[in-house]
Amino acid sequence: MDFIEYRPLDIEICDVTLRDGEQTPGVVFTKEQKLAVASELDSMGIEVIEAGFPVVSACEKETVKEIANQGFNSRICCLSRAVKGDVDAALECDVDIVSIFIAMSDMHLKYKYHRSFEEMLGCAKEAIEYATDHGLKIRFAAEDASRTPIDRLKRAFKEVESEYKVQYVSLADTVGILNPSTTKYLVGEIFKTVNTSICIHCHDDLGMATANTLAAAEAGAKQLHTTVNAIGERAGNASLEEVMVALRVQYGIDRYDTTKLTALSRMVSEYSGITPSVNKAVVGQNAFTHESGIHVAAILEEPRTYELFLPEMVGGKRNLVVGKHTGTKALKGIINSIGFCLEREELCALIEKVKVCTEEKRKSISREQLERLISQVRQEQKAPEKQEEKFTI
Numbered sequence: 406m407d408f409i410e411y412r413p414l415d416i417e418i419c420d421v422t423l424r425d426g427e428q429t430p431g432v433v434f435t436k437e438q439k440l441a442v443a444s445e446l447d448s449m450g451i452e453v454i455e456a457g458f459p460v461v462s463a464c465e466k467e468t469v470k471e472i473a474n475q476g477f478n479s480r481i482c483c484l485s486r487a488v489k490g491d492v493d494a495a496l497e498c499d500v501d502i503v504s505i506f507i508a509m510s511d512m513h514l515k516y517k518y519h520r521s522f523e524e525m526l527g528c529a530k531e532a533i534e535y536a537t538d539h540g541l542k543i544r545f546a547a548e549d550a551s552r553t554p555i556d557r558l559k560r561a562f563k564e565v566e567s568e569y570k571v572q573y574v575s576l577a578d579t580v581g582i583l584n585p586s587t588t589k590y591l592v593g594e595i596f597k598t599v600n601t602s603i604c605i606h607c608h609d610d611l612g613m614a615t616a617n618t619l620a621a622a623e624a625g626a627k628q629l630h631t632t633v634n635a636i637g638e639r640a641g642n643a644s645l646e647e648v649m650v651a652l653r654v655q656y657g658i659d660r661y662d663t664t665k666l667t668a669l670s671r672m673v674s675e676y677s678g679i680t681p682s683v684n685k686a687v688v689g690q691n692a693f694t695h696e697s698g699i700h701v702a703a704i705l706e707e708p709r710t711y712e713l714f715l716p717e718m719v720g721g722k723r724n725l726v727v728g729k730h731t732g733t734k735a736l737k738g739i740i741n742s743i744g745f746c747l748e749r750e751e752l753c754a755l756i757e758k759v760k761v762c763t764e765e766k767r768k769s770i771s772r773e774q775l776e777r778l779i780s781q782v783r784q785e786q787k788a789p790e791k792q793e794e795k796f797t798i
């Protein structure tokens with residue numbers, strides 16, 4: 406962007422598709438599927454993969470362990486409550502990092518734990534001490550941080566940081582209440598208070614998870630949590646593909662292999678049974694699909710006129726559609742590209758038919774239908790006296 410300069414970001418990505426992503430209602434990945442997704446994330450250069458929550462089931466534990474022992478460059482993390490049994494399960498999995506979480510908001514203390522803040526912080530400290538003593542690296546995660554009094558968060562993080570060696574403290578916007586301004590404020594306050602790297606974990610209940618994640622990074626968060634296709638609890642999490650591409654085009658961070666994003670999205674879509682909406686940024690079916698005449702005419706000369714980044718950058722493909730909004734230049738370019746060349750009058754007749762057909766059928770025209778219309782136009786132009794009243798596609 407010519408009009409603004411961003412300060413460089415010191416970030417890493419922790420992808421949580423295999424943990425929070427799998428918490429999407431109805432989603433269950435098999436071990437083989439989790440291994441395949443983890444392998445792709447690793448090959449893209451993702452720094453941390455949250456592989457699961459081992460205490461959930463024997464199969465989950467076995468899968469996390471297998472992922473942790475693949476020899477990936479990515480560090481492997483798993484989730485744990487502030488409970489010794491959960492830490493034991495994490496230890497059995499050979500993970501690099503355990504994310505020990507507690508909520509400290511009044512709401513969760515009162516209705517979920519029925520315990521005081523001091524009691525829960527005590528549980529967290531015990532679990533952290535136990536995990537540290539057994540050689541695990543620690544992320545101390547504050548669930549529902551965005552609804553927790555900020556002084557309480559500061560106190561918990563400061564105490565833990567001063568008493569134990571933790572690699573990260575984590576702020577979760579568990580119910581997606583934040584916006585970019587409040588995210589910046591929250592992360593900025595914690596950044597001023599602690600010396601430990603900060604993680605940000607955003608949910609998309611108000612459609613702001615990606616924006617909030619980037620705002621957090623600007624305020625000093627180091628580790629950004631994402632999921633492929635933005636899957637996750639309720640409205641999902643910050644989308645890996647959006648965060649990764651934004652890091653590249655807005656902040657110049659180009660060390661991740663973005664060319665694998667579309668294939669990974671398709672893989673997770675197949676495994677999860679959840680197809681991203683057609684207009685989903687980066688990986689949606691329409692992300693590089695164009696119909697409007699003015700746009701397509703310009704794209705045929707220079708795609709960047711109407712594309713922020715080229716489809717090749719994310720392993721996608723451009724798709725030019727013929728429909729109600731097609732213009733003559735666009736139509737000429739499209740039919741030329743599929744091997745047809747029409748005279749000016751034929752082209753005008755064709756565009757006429759395209760408009761009538763698409764308005765009648767209320768959808769765009771397929772390649773086969775277009776070819777049929779072209780041959781109709783050619784016949785009519787050759788023998789105008791035999792021109793039929795009505796045409797079909």
Ligand SMILES: CC(=O)SCCNC(=O)CCNC(=O)[C@H](O)C(C)(C)COP(=O)(O)OP(=O)(O)OC[C@H]1O[C@@H](n2cnc3c(N)ncnc32)[C@H](O)[C@@H]1OP(=O)(O)O
Nearest residue numbers: 428458460461485486487488506507508517518528548579
């Ligand atoms: C924001 C998040 O995404 S948090 C992660 C959410 N993920 C999941 O829940 C994963 C799927 N969950 C499960 O398979 C199960 O709920 C399990 C295995 C985790 C626990 O199962 P159960 O032992 O049957 O416990 P149950 O689910 O009934 O209740 C949860 C218990 O954990 C306690 N708990 C919840 N979070 C924490 C925490 N961070 N630290 C300590 N205890 C906690 C609750 O207070 C409750 O305790 P109680 O049984 O004494 O009332």
Ligand SMILES: O=C(O)CCC(=O)C(=O)O
Nearest residue numbers: 546548549575577579606
């Ligand atoms: O902060 C984390 O790493 C985990 C918490 C979480 O998944 C959430 O609050 O949504």
